[in-house]
Amino acid sequence: xxxxxxxxxxxxxxxxxxxxxxKIKKKMAGSRNATEPSDLFPVLPGSYLPLNNPALEFIKYVxxxxxxxxxxxNQVNKLRRDLLRLIEVGxxxxxxxxxxxxxxxxxxxxxxxxxxxxxxxxxxxxPALSQDGSxxxxxxxxxxxxxxxxxxxxxxxxxxxxxxxxxxMLQDLVCNKCRGVKDTHxxxxxxCAGEFALTISSQVFMExxxxxxxxxxxxSMAYLLETIEWLLRTNPQLQH
Amino acid sequence: GSRERLKSWRGEAIKYLTxxxxxxxxxxxxxxxxxxxxxxxxxxxSSNMIELSTVEAAVQECSQALDETIENVFNIIGAFDIPxxxxxxxxxxxxxxxxxxxxxxxxxxxxxxxxxxxRERYSILQQRIHRHELFxxxxxVVHPDDSRSKFQLKTIETLLGNTSKVGEVIVLGxxxxxxxxxxxxxxxxxxxxxxxxxxLYTESCFVLAEGWYEDEVFHVNAFGFPPTEPSATTRAFYGxxxxxxxxxxxxxxxxAKLKQLEDENEDAMFVFLSDVWLDQAEVLEKxxxxxxxxxxxxxTCFFFCGNFSSAPYGKNQIQSxxxxxKALADIICEYPSIHKSSRFVFIPGPExxxxxxxxxxPPLAENITEEFRQxxxxxxxxxxxCRIQYCTQEIIIFREDLVNKMCRNCVRFxxxxxxxxxxxxxxxxxxxxxxxxxLYVSPVYWAYDYSLRVYPLPDMLVIADKYDPFTVxxxxxxxxNPGSFPRSGFSFKVFYPSNKTVEDR
Numbered sequence: 001x002x003x004x005x006x007x008x009x010x011x012x013x014x015x016x017x018x019x020x021x022x023k024i025k026k027k028m029a030g031s032r033n034a035t036e037p038s039d040l041f042p043v044l045p046g047s048y049l050p051l052n053n054p055a056l057e058f059i060k061y062v063x064x065x066x067x068x069x070x071x072x073x074n075q076v077n078k079l080r081r082d083l084l085r086l087i088e089v090g091x092x093x094x095x096x097x098x099x100x101x102x103x104x105x106x107x108x109x110x111x112x113x114x115x116x117x118x119x120x121x122x123x124x125x126x127p128a129l130s131q132d133g134s135x136x137x138x139x140x141x142x143x144x145x146x147x148x149x150x151x152x153x154x155x156x157x158x159x160x161x162x163x164x165x166x167x168x169m170l171q172d173l174v175c176n177k178c179r180g181v182k183d184t185h186x187x188x189x190x191x192c193a194g195e196f197a198l199t200i201s202s203q204v205f206m207e208x209x210x211x212x213x214x215x216x217x218x219x220s221m222a223y224l225l226e227t228i229e230w231l232l233r234t235n236p237q238l239q240h
Numbered sequence: 241g242s243r244e245r246l247k248s249w250r251g252e253a254i255k256y257l258t259x260x261x262x263x264x265x266x267x268x269x270x271x272x273x274x275x276x277x278x279x280x281x282x283x284x285x286s287s288n289m290i291e292l293s294t295v296e297a298a299v300q301e302c303s304q305a306l307d308e309t310i311e312n313v314f315n316i317i318g319a320f321d322i323p324x325x326x327x328x329x330x331x332x333x334x335x336x337x338x339x340x341x342x343x344x345x346x347x348x349x350x351x352x353x354x355x356x357x358x359r360e361r362y363s364i365l366q367q368r369i370h371r372h373e374l375f376x377x378x379x380x381v382v383h384p385d386d387s388r389s390k391f392q393l394k395t396i397e398t399l400l401g402n403t404s405k406v407g408e409v410i411v412l413g414x415x416x417x418x419x420x421x422x423x424x425x426x427x428x429x430x431x432x433x434x435x436x437x438x439x440l441y442t443e444s445c446f447v448l449a450e451g452w453y454e455d456e457v458f459h460v461n462a463f464g465f466p467p468t469e470p471s472a473t474t475r476a477f478y479g480x481x482x483x484x485x486x487x488x489x490x491x492x493x494x495x496a497k498l499k500q501l502e503d504e505n506e507d508a509m510f511v512f513l514s515d516v517w518l519d520q521a522e523v524l525e526k527x528x529x530x531x532x533x534x535x536x537x538x539x540t541c542f543f544f545c546g547n548f549s550s551a552p553y554g555k556n557q558i559q560s561x562x563x564x565x566k567a568l569a570d571i572i573c574e575y576p577s578i579h580k581s582s583r584f585v586f587i588p589g590p591e592x593x594x595x596x597x598x599x600x601x602p603p604l605a606e607n608i609t610e611e612f613r614q615x616x617x618x619x620x621x622x623x624x625x626c627r628i629q630y631c632t633q634e635i636i637i638f639r640e641d642l643v644n645k646m647c648r649n650c651v652r653f654x655x656x657x658x659x660x661x662x663x664x665x666x667x668x669x670x671x672x673x674x675x676x677x678x679l680y681v682s683p684v685y686w687a688y689d690y691s692l693r694v695y696p697l698p699d700m701l702v703i704a705d706k707y708d709p710f711t712v713x714x715x716x717x718x719x720x721n722p723g724s725f726p727r728s729g730f731s732f733k734v735f736y737p738s739n740k741t742v743e744d745r
Binding site: 151152158165168184186187188198205226227230231236 | 320344347350351352354355356358359362414416444555556557558559594595596597598602607608679680683684685686
């Protein structure tokens, strides 16, 4: 079995992937600018990476999946190397590293109003009803297939946002040098002459906000979107 | 005078001028005619007769100046639009942000912003106290006893340098909780049995401590609040800087024209209501009654403070609020005189939907208020707190159940020689800040703490609180609480700016 899969990967699979990759490269060039996301990639609630090279992404994901089987590691590595060479991307370069393209936000203990089934819902990764144009996408209970109430999920997200904001405002400051927590109000520097830093950085906060923004856009949550847009407007330094 | 100068004008030029100035009052007419004639004469003239085109240009020029004044009559200034002034202790001046090297404020501040928050609260008080006559040395000593009655205001740093006893000292410090008993750190004041002057001594407020210093311990005889400063005194020292905000380039107090407008407009009336629970039938009914009472003489402006729902929670909150606002819009439309002439200003309450209870709070989302604004075009949804400039008067409005919060966080509850509203008003005006409380009691976006300043003192401070209604005047500042509309028997307050009186309803 093992030799079979090793051979299979080394020969037939390699052949077909080469052909597919060449076809992709020819038909879908992606965007020229490496930092701008290409329109070819769908923007889903969990999207956050600037994906712009379809062939590259195809290679990365396919090889990542194959790498799950420890028996064919060598063959998969060779395949990956060769495919990357085909599209002129360095094997150890930054862009060749696999990154989960979907962010994750889990809303704990969502209760279905139909059957009272309770579960944790990953708003980005859990499959939503496919849009047929007239129906808004929403999430579905895994037990009884009834739709979750979008409004209550929106309010839950707003509440989560409020809690994060409050946590930021009330956070402790920590000294860069002695790692002591600041317990006074007025001094700008620590008694050890070190500078103070935030314990919850604004970067982390912004990541959460962007996830919420994607979710709000995708599921047409107008109120959440407006709240987030106000937060971003009043923080010009954090907008990208 | 004017007649003589108009002799060389063409007939059509004079006709044009008459038309253009038709809407002005008698008083304004004289003034404006002079101005227009001046402007005309300044222009290069091709002949002896004044042409129509010359007059047109001159009227244009003057009407721009007129418009400027009209624009300055009534302004609503949101908390995020207040100009940022930073006190510079070297130059002993307030500088606008653009003249400092500080960055523009962001909601998510840096670690430094958090410290600056308290330092600025402190420095504002310090500069004010230094200039107070209690602490400035007399230029000429009239009587030997006079010089002794002045106190020395010292900083704690200078005291710590002393090895001998220093007496008759006053220190400005912040009240914080002691971490360890017996420890005397820089900003902590060891509180033992002392006399406290009037006011609500909350944690994180700034106090003057009078006493003596010996062996690294400061012994306090009495605590008091920094003396308040009338806004006229502040302006006398700093000039006509527009600290308040709004389109005027200088302080509106300096405008004689606005003062005149203010005095003449005796019918101007502001109505203040708080906790306008639009989901309650009885509240809507009382609003009906109020509007019908005012329909013959529509007030200048209705100020409605939140909370706008008696049950501000649950997943239907947004939908429900939209519906309630629609109901209010329908009621207003039933009174066309009010719909046409009165303005409506909405200030959100602590439980209304928004990004949380951190101050300042943004206006209610446009998504929620869109329908209302279409039905009632003369309406504005603003921040909490917010500032109103009417002619020369400066009004600050803040919706918060502040009295109880401050009482609960008192280090020492006040003695009973004054009632609570008086203690409360004295505290706010003396601290020069709407929330002289720790951040965990009253969270504030660090870099926007300056928007909660009450300095220079406004003409009127409206604290919409669920505490019983009150009206208190202190240091030329009129402070009112309209009370909670549904909970105080549907009472509210009416303010007449021309004579600065308040009526209870």
